[in-house]
Amino acid sequence: MIDMWDDEKIHAFQKTLLKWYDEAGRSTLPWRADHSPYRVWVSEIMLQQTQVSTVIPYFNRFMQAFPTVDDLAKAPEADLLKAWEGLGYYSRVRNMQKAAQQIVNDFDGAWPNTMQTLEALKGVGPYTAAAIASIAFNEPVAAIDGNAFRVFARLFEIDADIAQPATRKLFFELGNQIIDQERPGDFNQAIMDLGSSYMSAKNSDPAHSPVREFDASYQNGTTDLYPVKSKAKKAKPVHYAAMVIKNDDTYLWEKRPEIGLLANFWTVPLFNIDDFVNDRDVNWSETEIQNALEKQLFEQYGVKVDLTKRNLAPITHIYTHQKWFVSVFEGTVVQDQVPKQGEWKTMTDLNRDPQPKIQEKIWKKLS
Structure with a gap:
């Protein structure tokens, strides 16, 4: 059972979070300088399973080699794999090319502009679709990744197992209730930044978090209990x-x-x-x-x-x-x-x- 905030508290949270994001957010990240759907998409795919510091030089080189979705669609696979070399999980870049070809061939080069239509692209799941839709097209949909799971689980002391597929729907619906309608992209990126800093998985610092007054797990001393996640099978x-x-x-x-x-x-x-x-x-x-x-x-x-x-x-x-x-x-x-x-x-x-x-x-x- 989630103890949901009233409208006044939701508004106060949005204001506090976005004020912190405007003052301290990672605005220097290269993909945040331009919110075009192509750049947002490439960065989000690269950031899956990969740290920000590792992605930055790869992103810059990739955008230089394949500056448009059309360039990506037409690129020889060997060139793509070479550009991706070292990032791992190579199905990501292969799916990216297939999605680029969909955009060029099926959408006449125009990007789908809603979360629902973006999910039709190869390799684009609910999180990536929501990130692109909110950041590039200002659609108010919550982007639920590992950071969002952690932030929301701690804010509301949610004990649902995030390893279970059904739990994503719970967090998505919660995120959609509290997302800022005017600045959904910035809201989602602020949650990402919060989850990788004050509310990180290791060495978190909830006592100095900008949203500590909204953080139920901090108030109750239960930060380390959230999020709840069952162990995956050993490799x-x-x-x-x-x-x-x-x-x-x-x-x-x-x-x-x-x-x-x-x-x-x-x-x-x-x-x-x-x-x-x-x-x-x-x-x-x-x-x-x-x-x-x-x-x-x-x-x-x-x-x-x-x-x-x-x-x-x-x-x-x-x-x-x-x-x-x-x-x-x-x-x-x-x-x-x-x-x-x-x-x-x-x-x-x-x-x-x-x-x-x-x-x-x-x-x-x-x-």
């Missing part, structure tokens, strides 16, 4: 071997399949050890694993290699449902051979190809 461990194979001054380099993790990116050969080594930790010695990998390389790539396992701790990399442990193996081909799969490339050449974060970690581990 499944998967063991990989990265094959760094040299042929003079070139490396064996391949483009990943069009579907699955790391789709269309370039990497050294990556073998899922769990696929062909049973009970690896119990029955297989390091030598047996190495021999199996050499055999796999010959059968799949047609290259004969003497491998050496680098005496390094496995590289860890976490995806949504998997946690990769990647051991690095190095080797030099016994004789110059044309691979059945992949190709030989110099370091200069391969640096031009889009590489996923795990490949960056492999190079860094070897440096």
Whole structure:
């Protein structure tokens, strides 16, 4: 049961929040200098799962490379992946291009201007649609992301589990009741800024928050209890071997399949050890694993290699449902051979190809 504010308190909250936002909000962020739907959209997609400080240089480079939605729609995928390299969750940029093509082809280049119509775009969910609609088109709809969940849960001491899909509707309806009708975009951005500062997940400072007089959890000393979120399932461990194979001054380099993790990116050969080594930790010695990998390389790539396992701790990399442990193996081909799969490339050449974060970690581990 939410103890909802009356109209007078809602108005007072709006006034206090927006006054603080005008005085202390992050107005220097590059996407806030221009509230065009394209810039708002690109920034919101980039900010999913990524910190603001990391996004800023990516955003500036992306806008320089693809200044309009038409440029994005027509761009070669390799250029997009290269521009996104290091941000992770690459389905985001692929969906962005599909959405850009929808705008160009289905909407004659004109942006949908309501939350409902924006959700028809590929990869645009309720939060992103509400953010674009409110910031770019001034529609009074609440943008409910992690920051908004945290801020509203603490303001009203809401104990609904935010991991449950039905809870979003509860917070959306609440946000729509208290959003400022005249400045919905600024209101949503103020909530974002509040949730990443005074009301952050860690090291919050509710005692100095500009809205502390409205914060029920602060008044009752229950800040750390909100928001309520059930634990997600642990990521499944998967063991990989990265094959760094040299042929003079070139490396064996391949483009990943069009579907699955790391789709269309370039990497050294990556073998899922769990696929062909049973009970690896119990029955297989390091030598047996190495021999199996050499055999796999010959059968799949047609290259004969003497491998050496680098005496390094496995590289860890976490995806949504998997946690990769990647051991690095190095080797030099016994004789110059044309691979059945992949190709030989110099370091200069391969640096031009889009590489996923795990490949960056492999190079860094070897440096």
